[in-house]
Amino acid sequence: MTITEYLRDAPPILSGTGPRYMQLRARLSDAIDAGILAPGNALPSERAICALTNLSRVTVRKAIQALVESGDVIQRQGSGSFVTEKAERLQQSLSHLTSFSEEMARRGMTTSVQVLDQSVSRPSRDERAALGLGADDLVSRLSRLRIADGRPLAIERAALPHDILPNPAAVTASLYDVMERSNRRPVRATQKISAINLAESDAALLRVPVGAAGLQIERLSYLPSDRVIEFTTSIFRGDAYDFVADLRL
Known part of the structure; x- marks a missing residue:
């Protein structure tokens, strides 16, 4: 069954009880739960939903906004409304200094990268x-x-002294692999973790609603000589990560 068939063949919302936009929100939420609207699927346009349900544009817009606020739907400017992609939660240790590529490879996941900036200044x-x-x-x-595995999980913004990384464009996968080839891989790091609400630009990149929960980690990485060679701020999806620390007396 398609979402068009589901909305067209359902009992009229006008005959139900409660605010009409909440009835429509519940109907769309049920379609998501039933898999009629799968993660990443686009919702029909507001105009199409109006035609299928005999509801006003204002009512339809309020129903979709309620789904956005609950995190079930994300709106992309110029593209429409889409069912939020629910990420499988990952546990990542805070006790080991590994790169994103190494950590995902250990889990058997296929990684890719979208370069946002490679510059020297x-x-x-x-x-x-x-x-x-x-x-x-x-x-x-x-x-x-x-x-x-095709899902955006984190945004990494790293800054390194120019003599440590003369050509940032040389990094095509793992930053630490590039640093290791020049015997400049860090051996320890300190990290500060903060809970944040994702700003519009970061939320769009991670394909989650604006204001969704996220984790920000600031990392300072050191050479054996204790020289700081990496200052990285990473933004992680809050619905995808659990960070675990192994503490011992």
């Missing part, structure tokens, strides 16, 4: 403080959307 104030750089030094920036 003067460091920002935060980058100077984190990396111990001067205002006239250069920093290499590498920002990427990390994808596993």
Whole structure:
């Protein structure tokens, strides 16, 4: 059964009880639960839903907005409304210094990347403080959307001293693999984890509703000499990750 058939053949909402937009919201939610609308599927247009249900455009819009607020639907500007893709929750250890590519490969998942920025420029104030750089030094920036089995899971924004990563465009998969080839792979790191609500731009990249829960991790990575060589801020989907720390006395 298609969503068009489901809406067309269902009892008229006008004859039900309760606010009409909530009745429509419940009907669309039932279609999602039943798999008639699968994760990633587009909802019919507002105009099409109006024609199928005999409801006003305002009522249909309120029903869809209620689904957005509940996290069941995401709206993409210029594209329409889509059923939110529910990510399988992953457990990631905080006790081991691994890259995203290494961690996903260990799970048997296929990874890909969307490059958002590969550039060299003067460091920002935060980058100077984190990396111990001067205002006239250069920093290499590498920002990427990390994808596993076709699902966007994390946004990584890394900054490294230019002498550590002279050519950020050389990183096509794992940053740590590139650093290891030049004997500059970090051996330890400190991380700060914060709970955040995703801003519009990051939510769009991760394909979740604006304001959805996320995790932000700031990482400082060190060489054996204790020199800081990596300052990375990563944004993770809150519905996809559990971070686990192994604590011992």
